[in-house]
Amino acid sequence: MANALFDIGREGFLGGDIDWDANNIKINFIDHADDNPNVATDDFLDDIAGAAIVATSGNLANKTKTSGVSDADDITVSTVSGDQFESVLIYKDTGTGSTSNLIAKIDTATGLPCTPNGGNITVQWDSGANKIFKL
Amino acid sequence: MATAKLDFKKQGEHVLVALDGELMFDLHWQAAVEKGEQLLADARNPALERVVTNTGRVLMDLEKSAARDLGTALIAAGRLIEEITKAEAVALDSAILVRAGCPFTLAMHPKIVEMANLEASHNRALRRAMPSIQSQSAVGVPGLIQETA
Numbered sequence: 001m002a003n004a005l006f007d008i009g010r011e012g013f014l015g016g017d018i019d020w021d022a023n024n025i026k027i028n029f030i031d032h033a034d035d036n037p038n039v040a041t042d043d044f045l046d047d048i049a050g051a052a053i054v055a056t057s058g059n060l061a062n063k064t065k066t067s068g069v070s071d072a073d074d075i076t077v078s079t080v081s082g083d084q085f086e087s088v089l090i091y092k093d094t095g096t097g098s099t100s101n102l103i104a105k106i107d108t109a110t111g112l113p114c115t116p117n118g119g120n121i122t123v124q125w126d127s128g129a130n131k132i133f134k135l
Numbered sequence: 136m137a138t139a140k141l142d143f144k145k146q147g148e149h150v151l152v153a154l155d156g157e158l159m160f161d162l163h164w165q166a167a168v169e170k171g172e173q174l175l176a177d178a179r180n181p182a183l184e185r186v187v188t189n190t191g192r193v194l195m196d197l198e199k200s201a202a203r204d205l206g207t208a209l210i211a212a213g214r215l216i217e218e219i220t221k222a223e224a225v226a227l228d229s230a231i232l233v234r235a236g237c238p239f240t241l242a243m244h245p246k247i248v249e250m251a252n253l254e255a256s257h258n259r260a261l262r263r264a265m266p267s268i269q270s271q272s273a274v275g276v277p278g279l280i281q282e283t284a
Contacts, residue, residue, distance in 0.1 A: 003274035007262060010272065040266025043259070079284070088277070104274050111279030118284035126275025133274040 002108055005133060008043040009103035012092070013135060018101055020070050021063040024093040025103070027075065027123065029054040029085040029114070037089060037105050046097030048089070054082040054116065057123075059093070071131040074124045080116040087112065088123060090132070104133050141205065143212045148220050150212045152205075159195075160209075164220065167213035174206030215243075222247050230254035234265040 012018035028045075030037060034052035042048065060072035087107035094100045106112075114121065125132050144151040150167040152160035162170060170188075177186040178199045186202035188195050197205065218225055222244070229240035229251035240251050254261065 003276065005272050005274060007266070011256065038266070041263045080281075088279075106274060106277060109277045109279055111281065114279055114281060117281060119282040121282075122280045124278045124280060126277050128275060130273040130275040132277070133272060135272050 003104065003106045003133075004039045005104050005135075006037075006039045006042065006102040008101055010135070012101045012103070018092050018103065020065045025060045025063060025072070026091060026093045027057045027060070027077075028089040028091065029056075029077070029080065029116075029121070030087045030089050030105075031083040032086040032107075033083065037087065037102065039102075039105050042102055044098050044102060045091055045093075045100035047102070054085045055080045055121075068135040069129070069131050070133050070135075071125060074122055076120050076122040078120050079118055080121045081118045082116055084113050084115040141208070143208060145212070145216055145219075148216055150209065150216060152209070152212075162209075162213075164213040164216035167209045168217070171206040171209030171211075171213065174202045174209065178202040178206065218242055218244055218247065222250065226250035226254055227258075230258060230261055231265070234261055 009018065013020070028048070030048065031052045031054050035049035037048055055077050057075050057077045060075055063070065063072040065071075087105055088109065089102065090104040090106070092101045092103060109123075140155050142153040142156075144153070146161075148164055150160065150162050150164060151158060152162075160167070160170070174186060174188065174197075177183055177188070183199070186195075186197045186199060188197070188202075222242075225242045226247050229242050229247070232240055233251055233255035240248050242248055242251065
């Protein structure tokens with residue numbers, strides 16, 4: 001499986017439900033042993049089993065959307081411990097799982113899968129043409 | 136020989152057929168399709184030289200070619216009304232084709248095609264059952280760096 005946008009994420013951008021640079025956007029580290037997110041059928045954060053969420057970041061900062069290419073500062077998740085995780089989930093955080101749109105699933109990245117050792121984990125976004133993702 | 140002028144109109148679920156301005160048929164779409172099929176069958180029947188039929192108002196005595204034309208037009212008008220009266224079901228069925236990537240739908244009416252496209256995109260049950268629309272969007276490949284604890 002390659003990195004991909006969720007169907008509901010693409011719909012959200014087209015329908016105006018997701019404002020990339022105005023909304024709170026966070027990432028989760030996901031343990032596929034508990035739940036492997038499905039980009040076609042999972043819609044909101046409450047579709048992901050709680051046990052699968054190993055860690056959650058703060059909001060992405062300095063987000064940009066030039067030419068439909070999303071970017072943001074690299075983000076560090078502090079003192080991560082728990083199960084090995086196999087993917088990074090990007091989502092719009094509304095504070096409520098049932099309304100937090102899933103945006104992208106990244107299961108192909110340098111350093112994945114990752115077994116947390118209690119230290120900080122930094123996600124360095126792709127510096128190529130696609131950055132975080134391109135619509 | 137003078138040429139008769141046939142006009143077809145839709146009125147609700149009915150097909151109205153006028154010959155030279157005089158109403159000849161007022162048929163429910165199902166009856167219009169049946170009547171059309173009957174006319175086509177009679178036109179194909181080698182035992183008949185002409186097609187004689189009762190419209191309910193007048194007795195028609197048609198050449199076979201005229202019966203074929205009238206039958207074809209009645210079926211087309213009836214099917215068109217059927218499509219409109221069953222728009223929701225047709226749109227849902229068409230949405231399955233759209234979702235599967237077929238370059239056509241079951242409907243001709245642009246509004247129904249639009250409904251089908253909307254259903255294909257937004258019907259959650261359909262999306263779950265047929266998660267096959269491929270995105271052209273691209274996601275980058277980041278790197279994760281773990282510090283020692």
